[in-house]
């Protein structure tokens with residue numbers, strides 16, 4: 111291993127920079143050249159890489175986003191696009207590749223690995239936490255904290271004005287953020303893509319919770335079956351004419367910001383471990399956490415298996431609801 115390329119791909123997530131820093135520093139520790147490529151797979155096609163130095167990763171551990179940039183690249187989804195990327199990696203004499211991203215990025219990495227004989231290690235970087243083979247993805251903890259802080263603020267208004275707030279959080283296909291932020295922010299109800307919610311039951315719950323109470327919070331994942339918080343609110347409105355209903359979509363604030371300590375630690379450990387694995391001759395693996403430990407599974411397994419949140423937590427919320 112003389113030269114290892116590195117990309118961040120898909121949606122950015124807090125902690126990606128901490129991971130880049132660990133990859134670069136561990137490479138340099140072993141006198142391997144770290145080769146950063148801008149804008150994910152798009153940058154491979156556009157030939158936008160450079161040899162990184164210690165100074166490139168100074169003072170980035172605390173910064174959100176990714177200094178390498180990221181992109182969603184349609185061209186890479188076709189063989190023709192991937193052949194351009196392969197040509198670039200070959201022309202730069204790349205011996206190994208580290209891909210930091212979500213399941214889409216891992217799918218791209220898997221195809222690349224099939225078509226080019228190059229060792230690849232995947233590191234799960236996405237706020238959604240929806241990747242099989244890991245307890246935590248890089249960025250998830252920070253996003254959860256951002257949502258919790260935002261809901262705390264909205265709760266002040268909900269309580270003061272006796273309002274019922276439907277709060278939409280990210281999660282097109284997965285309810286990790288909605289479910290766990292519902293617990294951490296003391297929400298009364300949650301709607302996630304993995305579980306059907308009966309509208310009549312939701313209306314009954316809201317009425318029960320708000321007898322003499324001062325407002326409540328319903329967390330809604332953007333990919334829930336009713337189409338998000340606004341659509342859900344419009345759906346229940348006719349059944350709750352005496353209640354003051356409001357909607358808040360948290361949007362992109364959930365992606366940015368300085369990474370939490372947990373995300374920095376996970377990102378740093380995973381980034382360094384990726385280089386150790388490549389040095390040992392390992393390939394086509396993704397790194398995950400299992401409790402305190404770092405573990406691996408094949409990238410193929412990571413993209414084929416589903417990861418779903420612990421649905422018992424919905425029962426926990428029900429137990430804590432006012433009857």
Ligand code: ATP
Nearest residue numbers: 120121182183186187211212213214215217218236
């Ligand atoms: P996030 O979870 O934050 O959305 P992601 O990695 O899942 O991150 P995607 O946009 O789904 O984000 O994927 C990132 C990139 O991976 C795509 O833009 C594309 O270049 C590549 N990719 C995704 N799916 C495939 C595929 N089936 N074949 C080849 N490349 C793919």
